[in-house]
Amino acid sequence: MIRMVAPAKVNLFLAIQCRRADGFHELETVFQAIDLADVIELETSPEGIHMTSDWPGLPAGKGNLCWRAAALLAESAGTSKGVEIRLNKKIPPGAGLGGGSSDAAAVLLGLNRLWELHLSPEELQTRAASLGADVSFFLQGGTALGKGRGEVLSALPTPHLWFVIGWPGVTLSTSAVYQDWDKQPSAGNTKLSEMLSALEATEASGIAAALRNDLEDTTLRLCPACAELKSTLLERGCSGALVSGSGAAVFGIARDKELADEVTAALSRRGLWARSASSLSSSETL
Incomplete structure (x- = not known):
């Protein structure tokens, strides 16, 4: 069993440049990770992805980024291994704090270890970007400047705030x-x-x-x-x-x-x- 801590973020700066042809928006944003965090436990199961959460009404299947992150990793890595995902939710969903994206990043990192996939940081980032721009940030954490949709990241000094x-x-x-x-x-x-x-x-x-x-x-x-x-x-x-x-x-x-x-x-x-x-x-x- 692996226990992962998935921190929230705030955006210290968010400037919208334009709406792109693909429907997304071109951004400049400064992400800051904070120590408010969800906790995720991952345990190998014989097959399939099974998820539970202690937050009432939170989707526990395909509607949850945790589940989708696990499914994406299993498919792209070609593994038949399963996982039990237990989510202890502290970050309110739909609040702009990145809880779902952080949970997905934690699942990618945790399953890479649990399933012994040995994917490189670059390979994980490719998968993270397909799940959402904020997921990419949470693989890096700290303080970062995000451009594009927010997935093109540059590390910044972390202030004590x-x-x-x-x-x-x-x-x-x-x-x-x-x-x-x-x-x-x-x-x-x-x-x-x-x-x-x-x-x-x-x-x-x-x-x-x-x-x-x-x-x-x-x-x-x-x-x-x-x-x-x-x-x-x-x-x-x-x-x-x-x-x-x-x-x-x-x-x-x-x-x-x-x-x-x-x-x-x-x-x-x-x-x-x-x-x-x-x-x-x-x-x-x-």
Whole structure:
């Protein structure tokens, strides 16, 4: 049996360049892995892919990226081995935190070991990209600049940051958010160069000032609870706050662990799902 930890991510920067001919969008984004994580146990079975999850209503078959990652690996590697996948879910699904993609990356890495496939990192990345752009990031982890759909990755320095992650309990469809953005495109004012400079300096205040997400206006319009959550994070002392990805999770950057825990507790008292988290480097991811 192999136990894998699958961390969440936030997008510190997300600029949409254009809609491509294939229907996807050309992006520039800065991913940051955080220590909020799902836990996955993988155990060899005689045949087939069998999956269970402790998150109510979460698909456990072909509708789940974990299952699809296992099926893809079995088919492409030509193995008849089976697996039992047990998913202990801590990252809310459909929240813009990359939980499903991270789970898929963990399954690829874990099964490569469990099934003794000996696939190279490059071979795993090829399979990851076919599952989704964010899956590619989670094979690398840490802090990274993503271009293309987000799958063309360059490692960046990892700052030491404390986050408050809030989620209003709403699941947003990524495709629906992008479709709405296409009708009313908007762009932030911060340039990528400002975020990259702030990361080089590893100063939380500079990173907070350089936050950008072109999808945020759309998400806040579709989900008023997200707008309220962002306002609360700022009012409680976070130096910056932003919708992560397409939402509906919103994160704030706190000056230290004490403030992160304090704001998290305040959100929890209001009945909201909230967690404090810190940044992870690539050596700490998966």
